[in-house]
Amino acid sequence: MSIAKTPKPPYFAAIFTAIATEMQEGYADTVQRMHELAQEAPGFLGMESAGDDFEITVSYWQDEESIFHWKQNASHQIAQELDKTKWYKAYQVRVSRVEREYGFKTG
Amino acid sequence: MSIAKTPKPPYFAAIFTAIATEMQEGYADTVQRMHELAQEAPGFLGMESAGDDFEITVSYWQDEESIFHWKQNASHQIAQELDKTKWYKAYQVRVSRVEREYGFKTG
Numbered sequence: 157m158s159i160a161k162t163p164k165p166p167y168f169a170a171i172f173t174a175i176a177t178e179m180q181e182g183y184a185d186t187v188q189r190m191h192e193l194a195q196e197a198p199g200f201l202g203m204e205s206a207g208d209d210f211e212i213t214v215s216y217w218q219d220e221e222s223i224f225h226w227k228q229n230a231s232h233q234i235a236q237e238l239d240k241t242k243w244y245k246a247y248q249v250r251v252s253r254v255e256r257e258y259g260f261k262t263g
Numbered sequence: 264m265s266i267a268k269t270p271k272p273p274y275f276a277a278i279f280t281a282i283a284t285e286m287q288e289g290y291a292d293t294v295q296r297m298h299e300l301a302q303e304a305p306g307f308l309g310m311e312s313a314g315d316d317f318e319i320t321v322s323y324w325q326d327e328e329s330i331f332h333w334k335q336n337a338s339h340q341i342a343q344e345l346d347k348t349k350w351y352k353a354y355q356v357r358v359s360r361v362e363r364e365y366g367f368k369t370g
Binding site: 158 | 351
């Protein structure tokens with residue numbers, strides 16, 4: 157995983173935070189598939205993911221419409237695998253508008 | 264770590280993503296201290312953190328001014344420990360405005 161190469165703000169971020177259950181069979185595959193699907197989605201800018209029992213995934217998008225479409229599309233395509241009661245005890249999605257950013261990089 | 268209990272949007276999120284170096288001596292203590300300091304900072308709403316080599320930490324704030332003050336304050340108080348060239352190969356901070364959210368919780 158690396159830091160997403162996003163354009164100059166403004167753009168949008170979907171912040172997904174989740175607490176996993178112990179039942180994680182097939183989970184990694186589905187996450188991988190969702191990442192692949194996201195990359196083909198209109199307006200997708202990048203994705204970052206960290207953690208396991210407590211997971212944070214941030215995906216970046218050109219605009220709010222892109223997030224909305226992605227949500228509809230992903231849910232439709234892998235709905236049966238996205239059994240939230242199986243994989244998650246709880247999750248929260250926060251849709252936000254990135255206003256500014258700064259960073260640091262070696263080398 | 265648990266999902267932050269944030270108020271109804273709008274509020275702000277500082278999305279911090281970082282790639283760590285191998286040199287992590289003292290890092291956990293400093294992160295812990297920063298979390299404690301954040302909790303006393305004006306406008307602080309909550310914090311979520313996941314990962315290790317690749318880390319994502321999201322802190323939530325009432326407004327942009329709170330993020331700005333927190334940054335000034337934290338940098339001042341633990342500046343010497345925040346040796347970014349020691350702990351991080353790269354990091355990015357994205358300041359964003361949370362527009363809407365939805366979630367799911369068992370039990």
